[in-house]
Amino acid sequence: MEKGPKLYEGKAKILYETENPDLVIQYFKDDATAFNNQKRGTIINKGIVNNKVSTALFRKVEEAGVKTHLVERLNDREMLVKRLEILPLEVIVRNLVAGTMARRYGLEEGILLKQPVIEFSYKNDALGDPLITIAHVLALGWATKEEIDLLIDATEKVNATLTKFFDEKGFILVDFKLEFGRHKGEILLGDEICQDTMRLWEKETLKKMDKDRFRRDLGGVEDAYNEMCAIVCGTE
């Protein structure tokens, strides 16, 4: 599949057109940003790792019945995906309190929630991706009740699948972010699922194995990305 003109460049990925108007190439960069772009840096080979991990995790959630945009991983840094009209909502799942939720409500990180929380945020960098409730989304007409129900159902399946998978490998899936989009009338899971978009803690030690190592200058960033990649992708 030949790369066509650049469609869009984001913080961690670039999208390129292909000769097929329904398909685009998602290119994974090593650029890392945090705190709504206030912190910037590079994680060596992050793009390669995230492409592999995302491919493997998309395959896993597809087995659980969640439709994704993944067609195939083309090479180290490129994934062929279905072209999506991305919904302006980020879907965040929280199993334990961490990150933004801890700061927002003045809570300690690591509190186990009585049940997983599915949180929506309005995807808008200039506004800082503010939290939005389902009631707001419906009242503004930004999605229908059916679409929200579908997002929640798919998100619950992803959480159940990945929580179990990482638990069996010795890790806690603390929280993660999903993005969905429309493709030919269907809503598909898009974007990526990797250490940039998940918090993973080692069960025994609570060691952080995700982008928090970069966000919080904890060191060993590349090692954590590589270690999780080997665990997720096996000896591929």
Place this chain on the structure above:
Amino acid sequence: MEKGPKLYEGKAKILYETENPDLVIQYFKDDATAFNNQKRGTIINKGIVNNKVSTALFRKVEEAGVKTHLVERLNDREMLVKRLEILPLEVIVRNLVAGTMARRYGLEEGILLKQPVIEFSYKNDALGDPLITIAHVLALGWATKEEIDLLIDATEKVNATLTKFFDEKGFILVDFKLEFGRHKGEILLGDEICQDTMRLWEKETLKKMDKDRFRRDLGGVEDAYNEMCAIVCGTE
């Protein structure tokens, strides 16, 4: 009813104990604050107006089946109320987009919502009273599903009652904030319902008749408070 020791002093009101441990006196001050206390001032006789307006509106919502903490208005600035253990949630109802919601999502003020939005915020000045979803509240164990359902039911009754009342008087009830608390096992509507806690726009001119005149330095603050007081309370 004799005033006892001061129990609590807030931004706009003071609570005093009484000889009855189940009852407290709510004293209405003229102090006005906005933007989480960053702006401070005085609205002459606001306390007197808010005490009258709140008493009248509490009576109205009680007729609609909503239980409140009101016992009786004692004098110009004092209201006898049932003692509440206030829930740490502010309940905000929005019929049109304005204020925080407009800023948070980058929207124009005055957009009519497809349906009223009931929004919760975590009552915490230091954190800026952040928006919180029902999913968060339940997952943190801060309220039960039954309590949330009760708050929503009461809030919907208040909105229906007051929207109709103000509409008939020629005003749009844009949004308002409620606080609830526990009293002997029951959840009662507490605090106040007045121009400090509601946005009211004149239907024909969209003239603001509420605390936004103070927040935004629009002038005629006292006139707006007095005019609405006369409308709500009649010739009392």
